[in-house]
Amino acid sequence: MTSPAYDVVAIGNAIVDILAQADDAFIEEIGVAKGSMQLMFSPEEADALYAKMGPGREISGGSAANTVAGIAAMGGRAAFIGQVANDQLGTVFAHDITAAGVHFGTPVRPGQPTTARCLIFVTPDGQRTMNTFLGASLFLPAAALDEEVIASGAILYLEGYLWDPEEPRAAMRKAIDIARANGRKVAFTLSDVFCISRHGDDFRKLIDEGMIDILFANENELLALCEHESFEAAVGHIHGKVPLLVVTRGEHGAMALQGSERVEVGAEPIERLVDTTGAGDMFAAGFLHGQARGKGLKESLTLGAICAAEIIQHYGARPEMDLKALAERRLG
Template identity: 85%
Template sequence: MTAATYDVVAIGNAIVDILSQAEDSFIEEIGVAKGSMQLMFSPQEADALYAKMGPGREVSGGSAANTVAGIAAMGGKCAFIGQVADDQLGTVFAHDIRAAGVDFGTEVRSGDPTTARCLIFVTPDGQRTMNTFLGASQFLPASALDEGVIASGAILYLEGYLWDPEEPRAAMRKAIDIARANGRKVAFTLSDVFCISRHGGDFRQLIADGLIDILFANENELLALCEKDEFEAAIEHISGKVPLLVVTRSEKGAIALTGGERVAVGAEPIEKVVDTTGAGDLFAAGFLHGQAKGLGVEASLRLGAICAAEIIQHYGARPEADLKALVDKVLG
């Protein structure tokens, strides 16, 4: 096996987030479960909801893209594969991820639909409710994969959000085959309970087939995946089925299970939760960065907690503080 050129190669939705503050009553009015994600299936639907938003702020996003942007901010070497359209938002996304230090060479898609966008409403308690139009990102074909890039990444990181459309699902299956054929690890994030409700069978099969080396979930996603009502029952159910399981638990911190060992860390202290958008993405960034650099599970969990704490103290899912300096300071 040749040495890896990249620490992490990620495949995910290429999205531009539009964030706006909103009251709980507005979330009820639009009929979306607070703190969840719903899909919008047409640009007209997205336009109609956008018209109801208050003043917004555009920040490049996408779950896996946020993760590799975070790793790059810590000094890691990353690449991202995702589909944008030949439009203004596509140009914004491409500029931002490259400016973050991530290699991005996926060919732009011409014609409709537009680049993906996510309308995010942030309530006073910092909870984010997401409304996503997948646009061009849902048409990422297997032919767009750079096999050389995937083969040269120590870890291939995939997001559950992108599993929904048929074309990128086929692309991710091909990417898994490429990574495993080259002796690389495959990490997968369940992304949202919504994804599990639609594709839980596929996710369970990936695990059963031994195709996932590192699985990320939050507490609710784990319960949904394991079809359990109790956290410990879910842990017992999945223990041993995946080599490394990482579960985030908001203010309760995070745990990891590997080789029969259970490791836990607490959440990092913060002054105020401003916006939880990207908390899981940046937790994954810290953890994967630690793993790519050869750190132990506990240290990797700590890095994840540090990165998550930074992201929830400001708007948007891309780091604003010097993550490398923050991590170096905390870990010594």
Template identity: 90%
Template sequence: MTSPTYDVVAIGNAIVDILAKAEDSFIEEIGVAKGSMQLIFSPEEADALYAKMGPGREVSGGSAGNTVAGIAAMGGKAAFIGQVADDQLGEVFAHDLRAAGVHFGTAVRPGQPTTARCLIFVTPDGQRTMNTFLGASQFLPASALDEDVIAAGAILYLEGYLWDPEEPRAAMRKAIDIARANGRKVAFTLSDVFCISRHGDDFRKLIADGLIDILFANESELLALCEHESFEQAVEHIHGKVPLLVVTRGEDGAMALQGTERVEVAAEPIERLVDTTGAGDMFAAGFLFGQAQGRGLKESLTLGAVCAAEIIQHYGARAEADLKKLAAEKLG
């Protein structure tokens, strides 16, 4: 097995985030569950909701895209595979990701639909409610995969959100086969409880078939996946099925379970909670970077907590502070 070129190769939705502040009353008015991710099924619906937004800012996003940008910000080597259209938002996405130091070589898709966008409403308590038009991202074909890039990544990281459309689902299954054939690890993030409600059976089968080496979940997602009411029961149930389970618990920190080892860390202190967009993505960035660098569970969890704490103190899901410096200060 050759030495990996990349610490992490991620496959996910290639989305441009549009963030704006909103009151709780507005979230109620548009009829969505606060703190969740809803799918928008037409560009017209996306345009109508966009017209209701207050002043916003555009930034390259997407869950797995945020994660690899975070890895690059810490000095790691990362690559991303995802589908954009041949349009302005597609150019924004590609430029932002490459400027962050991430390899991105997926060919653009001509014609309609447009590049995916996520309209994110951030309420005063920092909660983000996401409304996503998947656009071109849902048409990532298996033929678009760069097998050499996947084979060159120490860890393949897959985004649960991308399991919705058929073509990317097939692409991710093929990517798993490529990674495993090359002796690489496969990490998977459950992404969202509603995602689990749609695809829980598929996710459980991936786990049962031994195709997932590292599973990321928050507390709600873990409970939804296991259909248990008790958190500890859910932890034990899944821990027995995946080599490494990583669970984030918001202000209660995070834990990782591997074999007989169980490690927990507290959340990093913050001055002010501004926006939780990308907290889980950046936690995964820190943890995966730590693992790719050969660090233990505690140090990897700590890196994740440092990254998550940085991201929730400002708007947007891309780091503004020097993550490499923050990590060095924390770990010495």
């Protein structure tokens, strides 16, 4: 097996986030559960909601794309595979992720639909309510995969958000086969309880078949996946089915379970909670960076917590401070 050219190769939705402040009354008015994510199924629906937004800020996003941007910010080597359209938002996304130091070579898709966008309303308590039009990202074909890039990544990282449409689901299954054939690890994030409600059987099958080496979940996602009401019961249920389980628990920190080793860390202190968008994505960035560099569970979890703490103190899901410097100050 050749040495990996990339620490992490991620496949996910290529999305441009548009963020605006909103109050609880507005969230109730648009009929969306606060703190949740809902899909919009037409550009007309997305345009209508966009018209109701206050002044917004465009920042390239997408769960797995955020994660590899974080890895690159920490000095890691990362690549991203995702579908954009031949339009202005597609150009914005490609520029942003390349400028972040991430390899991105997926060919653009001509015609409709447009590049994916996520309209994010941030309430004063820092909670984000997401409304996503997935657009062109729904049409990532297996033929667009760069097999050489996947084979040369130490870890293949997949997001549950992209499991919904048929084409990307087939592409991710093919990517798993490529990674495994080349002796690489496969990491998977459950992304959202919404994803589990639609594809929990698929996710459980991947786990039962031993296709996942590293599983990321938050506490609610783990409970939904394992169909338990008790956190410890859910951990016990999944223990032994995946080599490495990583669970984030918000202000209560995070834990990792690998074989007989269980490690927990607390959340990093912050000055002010501004926006929780991308907290889980950036946590995964820190943890995966640590693992790719041979760090232990505790240090990897701490790196994840450092990255998550940075991202929730400003708007947007891409780092604004020097993550590498933050980690060095915290860990030495």
